[in-house]
Amino acid sequence: MSERQTRRALPIAELVQGVQAGNRLLLARAISRVENETDDAHALLRALFPATGRAHIIGVTGAPGSGKSTLVTTLAQRYRALGLTVGIVAIDPTSPFTGGALLGDRVRMRALSGDEGVFVRSMATRGSLGGLSKTTNDVVTVLDAAGFDRILVETVGVGQAEVEIASMAHTTLVVEAPGMGDEVQAIKAGILEIADILVVNKADRPGVDKTVQALEMMLETEGSNARQLRHHGQLLAMQATADPAEEAARWAVKVLKTVSTTGDGIDDLRQRIEDHQAWLHASGEITGREQVRIAHTLENIIHAELNRRIKAHLPTEKLNGVVEAVRQRTSDPYTVASELLTQMDGRA
Numbered sequence: 001m002s003e004r005q006t007r008r009a010l011p012i013a014e015l016v017q018g019v020q021a022g023n024r025l026l027l028a029r030a031i032s033r034v035e036n037e038t039d040d041a042h043a044l045l046r047a048l049f050p051a052t053g054r055a056h057i058i059g060v061t062g063a064p065g066s067g068k069s070t071l072v073t074t075l076a077q078r079y080r081a082l083g084l085t086v087g088i089v090a091i092d093p094t095s096p097f098t099g100g101a102l103l104g105d106r107v108r109m110r111a112l113s114g115d116e117g118v119f120v121r122s123m124a125t126r127g128s129l130g131g132l133s134k135t136t137n138d139v140v141t142v143l144d145a146a147g148f149d150r151i152l153v154e155t156v157g158v159g160q161a162e163v164e165i166a167s168m169a170h171t172t173l174v175v176e177a178p179g180m181g182d183e184v185q186a187i188k189a190g191i192l193e194i195a196d197i198l199v200v201n202k203a204d205r206p207g208v209d210k211t212v213q214a215l216e217m218m219l220e221t222e223g224s225n226a227r228q229l230r231h232h233g234q235l236l237a238m239q240a241t242a243d244p245a246e247e248a249a250r251w252a253v254k255v256l257k258t259v260s261t262t263g264d265g266i267d268d269l270r271q272r273i274e275d276h277q278a279w280l281h282a283s284g285e286i287t288g289r290e291q292v293r294i295a296h297t298l299e300n301i302i303h304a305e306l307n308r309r310i311k312a313h314l315p316t317e318k319l320n321g322v323v324e325a326v327r328q329r330t331s332d333p334y335t336v337a338s339e340l341l342t343q344m345d346g347r348a
Helices: 003-008 012-020 024-035 041-051 068-081 104-108 136-145 163-167 182-189 208-222 244-248 266-283 285-313 316-327 333-347
Strands: 056-062 086-092 118-124 150-154 171-176 197-200 255-257
Touching: 012 024, 012 041, 012 136, 024 041, 024 118, 024 136, 041 136, 056 068, 056 163, 056 266, 068 086, 068 150, 068 171, 068 266, 086 136, 118 136, 136 150, 136 285, 163 285, 171 266, 197 208, 197 266, 208 255, 255 266, 266 285, 285 333, 316 333
Parallel strands: 056 150, 056 171, 086 118, 086 150, 171 197, 197 255
Antiparallel strands: none
């Protein structure tokens, strides 16, 4: 951070107070610090964390062209009609020139502009896989602390790497569209495993019934009516053991049809999301979702810190030397990695 930036930076306490008071300018500045990973970003998040845990986080994922942004816009409008506040995190592809978001989602969400009860933030993936940015969860934390009732997180729409959203959201919507062949992609990506609600958008197009039927058949083939909570493929241990009655009460994934441009089916979708939220709390499943989210957050924090330490202890000239040694086969990457880690442990 330059001397000029440091001089103009607001104190953490002032930012925290502004975020919790609903000051949109200070909220935007707080999010910028988090997204840019400034030196005081973690201190800001630590101060805001006690005020979190109230928002319902809704993930929206699916292939490009399925109408996710328009669906999010229309859904946000319906929430506003009920008096609920909405925060939106729209993940856009990264510009190859500036490293920033291309802001395509903001263009499509112009209908929400001017509404003080809605806050839209576009973020760049910045090379992160999984359809999210590496600071997305932290931005959601800031919006949660700001008091938004619903937080909608729209993934970038990269296709087969979008399952990371399930580790962040309480309710995950998987959006498909007729005639795109996405049913096969859903199988390849494991998308059905993360869906709490399947949405066939653009349902006014030909072939919608065929798409709905295909997705319903896939749900039956999967042999499960509810997504399983997994953290990198491993089921998290739950405190309560399942019994037949609990199995019968599991959440049933349904396929809903919507036309986001006209609003058809949006009220049914919103109600289904509310039903899922109620089920999460009544069944105790919300505890498991929070466990997955916290585990995912901790892992990201640890990975980021380890990467920082590795870069600090591994200057470029030293890395070039060991790379050359491996290339010439005078050493191997496994031995080199072990030696570098040992040296780091010795300096810790």
